[in-house]
Amino acid sequence: MRLALSPELAAFRQELREFFETQVPWELREPVAHGAPLDRDVIVETHRILHRAGLAVPDWPLAWGGRDWTPLQHHLWAEEMHRAAVFPPLSPNTGLVGPVIAAFGTEEQKRRFLPPTAALDIFWCQGFSEPDAGSDLAALRTTAVRDGDEYVVNGQKTWTSLAHWADWIFCLVRTDPDAPKRQQGISFLLVDLATPGITVRPIRMIDGEAEVNEVFFDDVRVPADQLVGTPHEGWSYAKFLLGNERVNVAQIGATKLRLALVKEHALARQDDGSQLVDDPLLAVRIAEAEASLAALELTALRVAAGSSDGQPQPASSVLKLQGTHLQQLVAELTMDLAGPGSTATGTPSERTGAGAWERRSALQHLNMRKVSIYGGANEIQRTIIAKNVLGL
Amino acid sequence: MDLTLTPEQDDLERAVTRMLATAPDAWAGLAEMGLLGLGVPEADGGAGGTFADVFVVARALGRAGARTPYVEGVVGGSLLPGPADRLVVLAHDEPGRRWHPGAGVRAEPEPTGGTWRLTGTKEPVLHGAAADLLVVSATGPEGLGLFVVDPADAAIHSYLSHDRSPTARIDLDRTPATLLAAPPHADELLTAASVRAVTAYGAEALGAMEDALERTVAYLRTRHQFGVPLASFQALTHRAADAYVALELARSAVLYATACLAEDVVDPAVASRLKVQTGRAGRLIGQEAIQLHGGIGMTDEHAIGYVTARLEVIEHLWGDTGFHLHRLAAGLGDHGAVELLR
Numbered sequence: 041m042r043l044a045l046s047p048e049l050a051a052f053r054q055e056l057r058e059f060f061e062t063q064v065p066w067e068l069r070e071p072v073a074h075g076a077p078l079d080r081d082v083i084v085e086t087h088r089i090l091h092r093a094g095l096a097v098p099d100w101p102l103a104w105g106g107r108d109w110t111p112l113q114h115h116l117w118a119e120e121m122h123r124a125a126v127f128p129p130l131s132p133n134t135g136l137v138g139p140v141i142a143a144f145g146t147e148e149q150k151r152r153f154l155p156p157t158a159a160l161d162i163f164w165c166q167g168f169s170e171p172d173a174g175s176d177l178a179a180l181r182t183t184a185v186r187d188g189d190e191y192v193v194n195g196q197k198t199w200t201s202l203a204h205w206a207d208w209i210f211c212l213v214r215t216d217p218d219a220p221k222r223q224q225g226i227s228f229l230l231v232d233l234a235t236p237g238i239t240v241r242p243i244r245m246i247d248g249e250a251e252v253n254e255v256f257f258d259d260v261r262v263p264a265d266q267l268v269g270t271p272h273e274g275w276s277y278a279k280f281l282l283g284n285e286r287v288n289v290a291q292i293g294a295t296k297l298r299l300a301l302v303k304e305h306a307l308a309r310q311d312d313g314s315q316l317v318d319d320p321l322l323a324v325r326i327a328e329a330e331a332s333l334a335a336l337e338l339t340a341l342r343v344a345a346g347s348s349d350g351q352p353q354p355a356s357s358v359l360k361l362q363g364t365h366l367q368q369l370v371a372e373l374t375m376d377l378a379g380p381g382s383t384a385t386g387t388p389s390e391r392t393g394a395g396a397w398e399r400r401s402a403l404q405h406l407n408m409r410k411v412s413i414y415g416g417a418n419e420i421q422r423t424i425i426a427k428n429v430l431g432l
Numbered sequence: 433m434d435l436t437l438t439p440e441q442d443d444l445e446r447a448v449t450r451m452l453a454t455a456p457d458a459w460a461g462l463a464e465m466g467l468l469g470l471g472v473p474e475a476d477g478g479a480g481g482t483f484a485d486v487f488v489v490a491r492a493l494g495r496a497g498a499r500t501p502y503v504e505g506v507v508g509g510s511l512l513p514g515p516a517d518r519l520v521v522l523a524h525d526e527p528g529r530r531w532h533p534g535a536g537v538r539a540e541p542e543p544t545g546g547t548w549r550l551t552g553t554k555e556p557v558l559h560g561a562a563a564d565l566l567v568v569s570a571t572g573p574e575g576l577g578l579f580v581v582d583p584a585d586a587a588i589h590s591y592l593s594h595d596r597s598p599t600a601r602i603d604l605d606r607t608p609a610t611l612l613a614a615p616p617h618a619d620e621l622l623t624a625a626s627v628r629a630v631t632a633y634g635a636e637a638l639g640a641m642e643d644a645l646e647r648t649v650a651y652l653r654t655r656h657q658f659g660v661p662l663a664s665f666q667a668l669t670h671r672a673a674d675a676y677v678a679l680e681l682a683r684s685a686v687l688y689a690t691a692c693l694a695e696d697v698v699d700p701a702v703a704s705r706l707k708v709q710t711g712r713a714g715r716l717i718g719q720e721a722i723q724l725h726g727g728i729g730m731t732d733e734h735a736i737g738y739v740t741a742r743l744e745v746i747e748h749l750w751g752d753t754g755f756h757l758h759r760l761a762a763g764l765g766d767h768g769a770v771e772l773l774r
Binding site for chain 1: 649663669674690757762
């Protein structure tokens with residue numbers, strides 16, 4: 041057992057802290073710090089700054105820009121990034137499709153896709169869910185039929201995050217409808233969204249934003265060399281990817297930042313000298329959130345230290361469950377702190393900047409309800425824990 | 433930062449578990465293995481080692497459901513270091529009071545010499561009847577003090593608590609005592625002792641929760657109703673999954689608090705956060721263990737109910753979850769975000 045960071049790691053952390061605070065301009069961090077709606081320019085410009093410094097894809101293989109860090113170094117990187125309110129490298133690129141191509145793609149696919157994926161010269165989105173394939177992802181019905189050197193894709197994806205800003209989409213498609221098991225006939229296909237026959241339609245959500253989309257495929261012709269790895273093996277690639285996604289969606293650093301902001305608001309002196317934290321129930325809720333978040337962070341550190349080969353463990357389900365629970369809890373707490381101010385949403389232009397946190401709080405709370413649904417609904421995580429960890 | 437145990441500590445864990453499974457007297461077994469006085473420097477008569485060793489023993493005791501004065505001895509030994517085989521027990525709680533850092537027991541100085549007389553009642557005092565020496569908190573003219581009392585001089589009434597732990601009421605009536613710590617030093621000693629106590633009990637609670645969840649999972653696999661194992665009902669398996677999540681979060685908090693004490697970082701906020709995690713998890717796991725066992729979980733014959741009882745005993749010692757939440761709430765302004773990496 042050891043509490044302290046080694047001097048080398050402490051220096052490593054200090055170096056990152058300085059980089060994030062001095063090399064990423066405040067204009068790119070301010071919207072993240074204050075929970076503004078997503079902005080494509082913020083995402084792209086931040087990503088490119090990180091990429092130029094070799095900080096966009098540290099967990100990739102060394103040959104493709106990875107840094108060969110220890111899990112603890114990765115933790116410090118993520119922690120410092122969130123602490124400085126830096127928008128993380130685009131996760132569909134760096135955390136989802138990139139690692140899949142690196143692990144299962146052909147050499148030609150790696151050469152063609154990994155550099156622009158790391159640099160965000162390709163903005164990726166994930167085409168997994170379908171109207172009738174949510175938690176039961178293997179029920180997906182979008183088909184890809186081989187025709188000479190091409191696949192012809194037909195079907196519909198939905199809940200596709202940021203497809204309206206994306207250049208390419210990676211999809212799970214059914215290539216063998218006659219396979220004995222549903223999971224066996226699925227392939228992993230890379231598709232340029234500019235290909236004729238694709239329609240992207242944004243879906244307006246309860247927070248008024250349109251982060252997600254429906255994507256329609258109508259006789260879309262995709263070159264066969266854009267099928268990753270082996271045909272019909274896509275399900276195992278998707279499982280690999282979803283394990284990574286679960287770790288990612290715990291968002292511990294981001295929640296830490298939000299909770300620190302909650303405390304700032306709660307401790308601020310009001311006109312009459314009082315503090316919101318004078319309300320003992322609110323104070324206790326904040327204290328409990330802090331204790332829970334510390335326990336989760338320590339658990340993440342334990343999981344990181346335990347996964348020497350970088351493979352996601354079943355414990356990633358614990359992180360997903362509790363991480364999303366705390367994201368929601370802190371959003372709820374922020375809204376409750378704002379009280380009636382949370383209903384004074386104002387107009388979009390009135391909702392920007394640090395002072396407008398109360399106006400944004402309810403919309404953020406509504407937005408956060410998504411996190412226990414995506415990345416494998418929390419009920420799916422409970423089933424994974426019961427089965428894979430407890431053997432039930 | 434590294435929250436893992438050493439191979440030696442893993443060996444210790446196995447050895448203690450083996451002993452607990454076979455020895456007729458767990459307390460004598462611990463003494464024979466030289467495990468009393470762990471975490472107390474050898475120069476002070478202790479067995480050396482770090483708090484990580486204390487964690488290992490306390491967790492093994494929790495898993496085995498053994499009712500020994502081990503944790504009480506760890507706390508007593510930190511207040512009054514001495515020979516490892518001398519059991520010092522702190523008598524602090526008093527009837528009719530929730531956890532309170534102060535004391536209602538009255539301390540009066542003797543007109544002659546440096547001795548004192550204490551009057552009042554201490555209850556519950558876990559393992560009070562087994563103590564070789566008692567450390568008693570009492571309020572004197574200057575405030576809270578800690579005193580050493582020979583149990584032979586006090587009236588001790590002993591019984592088993594609801595978890596079957598030997599527990600005592602200690603009546604003091606102008607009982608002779610010597611001063612161990614005067615105010616304000618006594619407060620500081622008590623606070624430091626509380627951090628050790630909460631952490632060591634946390635390790636024991638962790639062991640008890642592991643035991644409860646393992647038993648419950650085994651029961652879900654083997655018990656059949658409607659012609660199928662209980663494990664085929666999602667309403668039950670998802671609750672077991674939630675219990676597992678709570679257990680792992682509690683484990684992280686206990687390991688971290690242990691690592692702090694192993695490096696002599698005595699931080700009440702760390703102990704309070706541990707208490708909140710183990711308090712919430714202990715209640716969830718303890719109650720679910722009985723519910724998922726059904727009627728058999730309510731019986732005296734089946735051990736599971738006593739695991740639940742033990743978790744409730746631990747919850748109510750050294751301040752319950754509510755007390756520690758209030759303490760954390762009062763300190764919210766002391767820091768921005770919680771910094772775990774030092």
